[in-house]
Amino acid sequence: MADPNPELKHLPSNSLPEGAPPIVVEDPQHLEVFALGDNTAVLVIEERERETRITQPWLSAQDDNLARxxxxxxxxxxxxxxxxxxxxxxxxQTALNNALEGTVIAGHMMTKAVHRDDMPPLADDVRPRAMNEGEVASFLRETEEGFARAIMENNADTSDWGDAKVKSREAMHAVAPEGGKTPGHSFLIVEDNKGEKVAVLWVALSDKTKQSFCYNIEVEPRKRRMGFGKKTLAIWERHAAEQGAISIGLNVFGNNLAAQSLYAGAGLFIATTLYRIEK
Structure with missing residues (x-):
């Protein structure tokens, strides 16, 4: 007779349970395997200096008790x-998302498929141009500073200013180790028909996934709430299509509801959510 109140068991992690998909584990990550009755679960764990990251969760069934x-x-x-x-x-992962309801959302990754035969229309009052070398250097400095401020403002991260600057610097180096000369990266300025800058855009095409990922999209403060955000997103999507991308994607902080609404209005949807659990 089955146990009516089974407890979660920690299993040896030297092999995946039956039915689990192939899971990529890179150093210093490791696997953890669990079982609850006939159901099993797999997590990929990465111990970092300031946090523990759990990715690629797999549940044999979307069982609420297993998830809780x-x-x-x-x-x-x-x-x-x-x-x-x-x-x-x-x-x-509906069961785990339900189990984490009420937990602080650190951020979302939003994405959209790119179809060359179904492009958003380009506005006739804006045009993109590539940044020159000096503009790229200045932009990257400002982006690093701005990301540190965003970390401080994000209610899911309690970093002090020193930690925020370290995190921002590390993140920038990870995605653009060669700065403005990093292969595959595009740095664009969007101008209106008067030649005034209205927005900036930093995107990179992955050769592996063919996704154009946006690291920074920002409308000039005095040009906000004038529709330039949506117009810049359309420029990005067309730029991505010209590069051969099959999708576009970006990260957005969990507390930035205005940006989430803008991206959703342009057809992007939430693909992954990053939850933050702390004492």
């Missing part, structure tokens, strides 16, 4: 004072 116990066990195993746990979930 998995979240509880995750807290017990990995949560430490001043070292939060961040869990990245795709939108299809």
């Amino acid at each position: 116990q998995l979240v509880k066990t995750t807290r017990n195993l990995y949560l430490q004072p001043n070292k939060p746990v961040l869990i990245q979930l795709c939108s299809l």
